[in-house]
Amino acid sequence: MNFVDAIIQYEFLQKALITSVMVGIICGVIGCFIILRGMALMGDAISHAVLPGVAISYMLGINFFFGAVASGVLTSIAIGFVSQNSRLKNDTSIGIMFTSAFAAGIILITFMKSSTDLYHILFGNVLAVRPSDMWVTLGIGLLVITVVYFFYKELLVTSFDPTMASAYGLSTKLIHYLLMTMLTMVTVASLQTVGIVLVVAMLITPAATAYLLTDRLTLMIYLASGFGAVAAFIGLYFSFTYNLSSGATIVLVSTVMFIAVFLMSPKYGFIQRFIRSRKIRSLEGEM
Amino acid sequence: MSTVLSVNDLNVSYLGNQALTGISFDLDQGSLAGIIGPNGAGKSTLIKSMIGLIPSDQGNVRILGESVNKIRRRIAYVPQRNDIDWDFPIHVLDAVLIGTYPSLGLFKKPRKKDREWAYECLRRVGMHDFSNRQIGELSGGQQQRVFLARALAQKAELFFLDEPFVGVDIQSEETIIQILKELQSEGKTILVVHHDLSKANVYFDELVLLNKELIAKGKVSDVLSSKLISKAYGNPLAFMNEREVNQL
Numbered sequence: 001m002n003f004v005d006a007i008i009q010y011e012f013l014q015k016a017l018i019t020s021v022m023v024g025i026i027c028g029v030i031g032c033f034i035i036l037r038g039m040a041l042m043g044d045a046i047s048h049a050v051l052p053g054v055a056i057s058y059m060l061g062i063n064f065f066f067g068a069v070a071s072g073v074l075t076s077i078a079i080g081f082v083s084q085n086s087r088l089k090n091d092t093s094i095g096i097m098f099t100s101a102f103a104a105g106i107i108l109i110t111f112m113k114s115s116t117d118l119y120h121i122l123f124g125n126v127l128a129v130r131p132s133d134m135w136v137t138l139g140i141g142l143l144v145i146t147v148v149y150f151f152y153k154e155l156l157v158t159s160f161d162p163t164m165a166s167a168y169g170l171s172t173k174l175i176h177y178l179l180m181t182m183l184t185m186v187t188v189a190s191l192q193t194v195g196i197v198l199v200v201a202m203l204i205t206p207a208a209t210a211y212l213l214t215d216r217l218t219l220m221i222y223l224a225s226g227f228g229a230v231a232a233f234i235g236l237y238f239s240f241t242y243n244l245s246s247g248a249t250i251v252l253v254s255t256v257m258f259i260a261v262f263l264m265s266p267k268y269g270f271i272q273r274f275i276r277s278r279k280i281r282s283l284e285g286e287m
Numbered sequence: 288m289s290t291v292l293s294v295n296d297l298n299v300s301y302l303g304n305q306a307l308t309g310i311s312f313d314l315d316q317g318s319l320a321g322i323i324g325p326n327g328a329g330k331s332t333l334i335k336s337m338i339g340l341i342p343s344d345q346g347n348v349r350i351l352g353e354s355v356n357k358i359r360r361r362i363a364y365v366p367q368r369n370d371i372d373w374d375f376p377i378h379v380l381d382a383v384l385i386g387t388y389p390s391l392g393l394f395k396k397p398r399k400k401d402r403e404w405a406y407e408c409l410r411r412v413g414m415h416d417f418s419n420r421q422i423g424e425l426s427g428g429q430q431q432r433v434f435l436a437r438a439l440a441q442k443a444e445l446f447f448l449d450e451p452f453v454g455v456d457i458q459s460e461e462t463i464i465q466i467l468k469e470l471q472s473e474g475k476t477i478l479v480v481h482h483d484l485s486k487a488n489v490y491f492d493e494l495v496l497l498n499k500e501l502i503a504k505g506k507v508s509d510v511l512s513s514k515l516i517s518k519a520y521g522n523p524l525a526f527m528n529e530r531e532v533n534q535l
Contacts, residue, residue: 215421
């Protein structure tokens with residue numbers, strides 16, 4: 001059956017599509033700030049760190065959203081605490097804390113139920129999205145977009161020039177933890193679509209693709225969320241048509257878009273760079 | 288002239304090392320003062336701890352008669368050029384527009400009049416033709432002028448600049464110093480961290496000479512006496528050529 005017909009016919013596929021497109025959009029939005037702040041590793045860390053929270057929520061029988069946000073935020077506070085109160089560099093502290101949280105999560109999940117749950121949390125299973133999951137994702141998406149809209153100024157200045165931000169009295173720490181909270185929520189929203197392991201790809205790859213195309217942050221955010229949404233749509237098509245893991249197909253589609261832009265971006269592309277350096281060399285040759 | 292800034296017995300340590308000890312000095316309104324001293328003298332540390340970017344161990348700083356936290360929005364701070372990510376996706380005008388953020392407050396977005404004001408500040412430093420360039424496409428001097436424009440956009444009463452003349456072309460240097468002098472004549476107070484002694488007498492009226500402690504503070508000609516300089520630098524001619532020494 002044709003993908004479009006299937007979408008019209010099957011409700012589960014509609015939910016899968018809506019959920020993954022929303023995930024693509026919000027990952028793109030938050031991803032822009034993550035890459036501009038040089039926090040790609042932090043994105044990877046926080047996404048892994050939600051695992052123990054998810055496991056504990058299942059045990060307590062509450063929505064995994066709450067547990068996940070709590071363990072993500074706690075891990076980011078622990079990372080900050082260790083790097084500020086020791087001579088360790090931030091990436092070392094990140095490496096210690098998120099692997100610990102992830103390991104604890106794996107043990108908690110094995111206590112819990114069958115291993116298929118762990119597999120779905122790690123790699124996502126978008127075709128099994130329940131209506132409640134879709135609404136959680138849409139709710140998180142709306143919240144994240146609203147927060148970014150209202151705190152855009154603060155997010156911009158703390159990313160671009162944190163020294164000036166604190167000089168005029170803005171708490172860069174507060175904005176940092178606000179961003180970490182949103183990062184955790186985006187991870188939670190992405191659990192079923194791409195899974196914990198691959199969330200970081202959806203955060204970084206569409207944002208990086210957009211970064212190679214524009215010099216305006218607002219446009220970068222629109223482009224990144226556009227790329228995220230398109231990757232989600234096309235990825236879901238491949239996942240459905242060829243019965244492949246949805247997380248993996250969505251990520252690979254965004255990688256293909258990145259490679260295309262990396263090569264062909266009019267200003268920052270590899271080919272353009274190559275031509276420019278050839279030109280300069282030939283000009284030097286004439287002189 | 289009234290005192291706008293007073294530093295009392297300021298002590299700052301950095302990772303267990305004493306960076307500044309017992310710094311005390313006052314600055315009058317309308318001063319254009321330079322902070323000078325050898326590498327590692329704690330010049331940037333002084334300026335940063337004065338505005339509370341680095342915590343101090345002891346002592347206090349009063350600006351406009353208040354503690355710094357109360358009057359932050361009346362201060363403009365221009366960071367060192369190498370503290371900035373010049374690949375950031377932002378255009379020149381938008382970078383200047385950030386100068387209006389402190390007075391906008393939470394949730395408010397800059398409006399048309401704020402953009403016009405930012406453009407006006409950009410014109411004042413002679414960079415309005417570049418308003419749609421990405422900031423990394425500018426030369427070092429042009430970048431510094433853009434950041435000065437951002438400080439102007441803040442409509443501050445005190446200006447703190449950290450090494451604004453490093454890696455700057457002559458035209459930019461002249462523009463910057465001319466604007467600092469204009470600000471001074473408008474009654475603003477300006478404190479500039481400066482890396483060497485050459486031209487200190489052209490740029491500034493007053494100097495704060497530093498080497499982990501305060502060596503001297505006063506009129507440029509008094510501070511540049513070779514005895515004080517040798518106390519700070521260990522060598523009286525360290526950063527001057529012969530002609531400049533003769534001029535003193």
